[in-house]
Amino acid sequence: MTDEEIISHFRETNALLEGHFLLSSGLHSNRYLQCAKVLMYPDRAALLCRALAEKVENTLGANSVDIVVAPAMGGVIVGYEMARQLNVPGMFTERENGEFTFRRGFSLTPGARVVMSEDIVTTGKSSRECIAAITAAGGTVVAATCLIDRSNGTADVGVPLVSLMQMEVQTFEPDNLPAELQGTTAIKPGSRDIK
Ligand SMILES: O=P(O)(O)OC[C@H]1O[C@H](OP(=O)(O)OP(=O)(O)O)[C@H](O)[C@@H]1O
Ligand SMILES: O=C(O)c1cc(=O)[nH]c(=O)[nH]1
């Protein structure tokens, strides 16, 4: 799947937003990729995750994954579809007092080979937090995946990161906003509690 085909799925579903956004990391941006708008279409979710699962298999080899774990909320749908495409089970972690935890009776077999599946990577902070929770629960994270790596390959999540597409999207510290964003109110689409 080419980058143009991937981005077309975002454009056609109005998932490529422009405005003023407060990101999960606390950084600001004039662009936002709302993956939920793409993933609301099961056929598009399947096409994108099939292509990403193929990349994982090319990187790790066949039958190298025991389970997919995804961080809620953004990772839930993509994690489900990645598990389906890799033909393994999938589960998710969710925040409790700000920390990713396994709830709902989810647990990992010690040493289970885990692919951690995100929707978006900007700084990699959420990915690293989810990977830490998986490791603490006894899993071995063999790779991380995301649909779009907004860091253009610069985010370090501590394990190989397989992205469907890399993009370079500018981000800004809150006290260093460009003129176009100054004086406008930032929208915060994600669910992380930013103090
Ligand atoms: O690489 P990062 O800088 O961590 O940014 C990317 C993270 O931000 C978004 O989640 P968010 O925390 O907004 O919550 P959500 O998944 O509930 O939407 C997205 O789903 C990633 O998890
Ligand atoms: O960094 C984020 O929080 C973020 C950026 C983006 O483009 N999309 C998203 O869901 N989260």
Ligand SMILES: [Mg+2]
């Ligand atoms: Mg998220």
